[in-house]
Amino acid sequence: MTELHHLTLAELAAGLRAREFSSVELARHFLARIERMNPALNAFVTVTAEQALAAAAKADELLASGEAGELAGLPIAHKDIFCTDGVLTTCGSRMLSNFVAPYDATVVERLSQEGVIMLGKANMDEFAMGSSNETSWFGPVKNPWDLNKVPGGSSGGSSAAVAARLVPAATGTDTGGSIRQPAALTGLTGLKPTYGRVSRYGMIAFASSLDQAGTLTITAKDSALLLRAMAGFDPKDSTSVDTPVPDYVAALDQPLAGLKIGLLKEFFETGLDEANGKLVRDALAVYERLGAKLIEVSLPNLPLSVPTYYVVAPAECSSNLSRFDGVRFGHRCENPVDLLDMYKRSRGEGFGAEVKRRIMTGTYVLSAGYYDAYYLRAQKVRRLITDDFARAFKEVDVLMGPTSPSPAFDIGAKVDDPITMYLNDIYTIGANLAGLPAMSIPCGFLGGLPVGLQIIGPHFAEAKLLNVAHGYQRETEWHRQIPRGYA
Amino acid sequence: MSLTRKDVEGIAHLARLSITDAELPVYVDSLSKILTFVEQLNAAAVDAVEPMAHPLADQVQRLRPDEVSDVEQREKYQRNAPRVEAGLYLVPKVIE
Numbered sequence: 001m002t003e004l005h006h007l008t009l010a011e012l013a014a015g016l017r018a019r020e021f022s023s024v025e026l027a028r029h030f031l032a033r034i035e036r037m038n039p040a041l042n043a044f045v046t047v048t049a050e051q052a053l054a055a056a057a058k059a060d061e062l063l064a065s066g067e068a069g070e071l072a073g074l075p076i077a078h079k080d081i082f083c084t085d086g087v088l089t090t091c092g093s094r095m096l097s098n099f100v101a102p103y104d105a106t107v108v109e110r111l112s113q114e115g116v117i118m119l120g121k122a123n124m125d126e127f128a129m130g131s132s133n134e135t136s137w138f139g140p141v142k143n144p145w146d147l148n149k150v151p152g153g154s155s156g157g158s159s160a161a162v163a164a165r166l167v168p169a170a171t172g173t174d175t176g177g178s179i180r181q182p183a184a185l186t187g188l189t190g191l192k193p194t195y196g197r198v199s200r201y202g203m204i205a206f207a208s209s210l211d212q213a214g215t216l217t218i219t220a221k222d223s224a225l226l227l228r229a230m231a232g233f234d235p236k237d238s239t240s241v242d243t244p245v246p247d248y249v250a251a252l253d254q255p256l257a258g259l260k261i262g263l264l265k266e267f268f269e270t271g272l273d274e275a276n277g278k279l280v281r282d283a284l285a286v287y288e289r290l291g292a293k294l295i296e297v298s299l300p301n302l303p304l305s306v307p308t309y310y311v312v313a314p315a316e317c318s319s320n321l322s323r324f325d326g327v328r329f330g331h332r333c334e335n336p337v338d339l340l341d342m343y344k345r346s347r348g349e350g351f352g353a354e355v356k357r358r359i360m361t362g363t364y365v366l367s368a369g370y371y372d373a374y375y376l377r378a379q380k381v382r383r384l385i386t387d388d389f390a391r392a393f394k395e396v397d398v399l400m401g402p403t404s405p406s407p408a409f410d411i412g413a414k415v416d417d418p419i420t421m422y423l424n425d426i427y428t429i430g431a432n433l434a435g436l437p438a439m440s441i442p443c444g445f446l447g448g449l450p451v452g453l454q455i456i457g458p459h460f461a462e463a464k465l466l467n468v469a470h471g472y473q474r475e476t477e478w479h480r481q482i483p484r485g486y487a
Numbered sequence: 488m489s490l491t492r493k494d495v496e497g498i499a500h501l502a503r504l505s506i507t508d509a510e511l512p513v514y515v516d517s518l519s520k521i522l523t524f525v526e527q528l529n530a531a532a533v534d535a536v537e538p539m540a541h542p543l544a545d546q547v548q549r550l551r552p553d554e555v556s557d558v559e560q561r562e563k564y565q566r567n568a569p570r571v572e573a574g575l576y577l578v579p580k581v582i583e
Binding site for chain 2: 364
């Protein structure tokens with residue numbers, strides 16, 4: 001029997017419209033699953049049951065009146081990095097463990113206006129700094145495919161919640177791979193849009209030239225539905241781009257014959273688990289069958305992505321996180337003797353080890369005497385990498401490769417060695433540095449764990465990416481798999 | 488690049504972070520490793536390259552008229568403050 005949580009957003013939307021079930025019934029169904037299954041997964045920091053049921057009742061009225069938008073009544077989770085008016089917004093940190101946001105992020109506001117129901121706030125790596133969801137002040141999130149494994153990070157609460165079908169979709173953010181890597185490790189469709197496509201207003205900043213909001217969903221179609229509502233110009237974000245939002249859903253079924261796919265040579269050469277690579281190649285064969293043409297391309301500067309990122313991102317983070325001073329909001333230490341003591345101890349106590357490591361890295365690379373050697377140099381290499389991508393997109397429509405070097409790893413396996421942890425993002429960081437849209441879609445299983453195929457496109461090519469992802473999902477069933485115990 | 492305990496203490500001070508004696512050697516080790524790791528960047532030929540601060544080349548930072556665009560919500564915002572009094576944020580004494 002098909003249960004409500006087996007359905008995609010698009011299918012749930014159709015069911016709501018056909019009055020097969022109500023929004024309140026949907027909310028109750030998923031809230032019950034959260035109550036029963038979340039304790040083992042730790043995917044939520046906050047569950048907003050009461051608020052959700054009230055919003056669902058309102059959505060039902062709209063649906064009855066026939067005036068409801070396409071997304072009305074659909075339940076989702078928001079990553080706890082998005083400010084939600086009147087609701088605890090922690091960013092996975094002790095620093096904000098008591099912070100009740102006084103306004104909604106634009107992403108949250110736009111989805112609520114469409115009648116989307118927030119069921120809760122998803123756990124995450126502290127300030128989105130991590131690739132395993134182990135840096136959260138609220139404890140690690142477990143991967144529903146194997147509770148001993150990480151769900152990826154930093155959007156690990158979002159990925160675990162959708163993979164376990166505690167919600168049919170969730171928002172996430174991606175600074176170096178934080179949507180795509182968790183999507184790959186939990187068998188989901190993850191989309192990081194072009195930098196500037198979705199407003200960053202009310203999204204707690206980590207690295208402002210890299211951060212971008214996106215979606216974790218069951219299908220590419222669901223991603224298209226959400227992105228259509230989330231994307232668009234926002235005067236409140238000075239880097240928001242004022243360019244029209246295409247109808248991502250309408251573009252999904254374009255045929256893929258003649259599509260030129262670039263295979264990222266460097267991705268298949270560096271650090272890739274062999275069996276993982278085989279599954280990616282099998283996925284490429286599916287595209288060939290659909291009439292796509294595979295062309296190997298080389299981006300010679302791409303192997304410098306990770307070191308570039310670990311200068312640029314910490315530099316921006318050290319600036320952004322200087323706002324946490326214990327004065328206006330956030331954690332303040334007990335009995336400070338003077339202002340300096342208050343700053344130092346509030347920040348020392350409020351931030352976890354990885355956040356402090358990145359703030360210090362950033363402080364160092366921006367400090368007098370080191371700025372040119374590290375920060376300026378990294379910004380130059382960033383341009384070389386971006387130019388490599390631009391050259392590749394003169395020859396091909398999209399680039400493909402693995403999302404992650406291997407499937408989900410054991411909780412605790414990489415926490416003691418930051419470099420090993422950072423190398424999880426070896427394939428995802430390039431798209432952030434160049435501001436490109438990129439996706440991860442499920443393309444098979446290794447030892448019972450999902451594997452992701454990454455698709456990268458030129459700036460503002462989200463419609464093409466979603467079309468390419470949807471074409472694969474029409475041919476395969478990997479994205480419809482549900483972990484045992486959660487079906 | 489290998490950092491000393493003193494280097495890391497100096498960085499922590501600049502970053503306004505208190506670091507315990509137990510944490511210090513961990514940061515000396517990991518920050519040194521990170522700086523060594525990013526030294527790979529020295530291999531790139533960047534002499535003639537313009538540094539890139541923003542991923543979209545043709546975007547310019549917008550300006551807006553300097554007008555009030557938000558309503559006053561002091562009370563709401565101050566609900567998150569550790570200490571307030573009479574609408575003011577309280578901090579340890581700064582001027583003697």
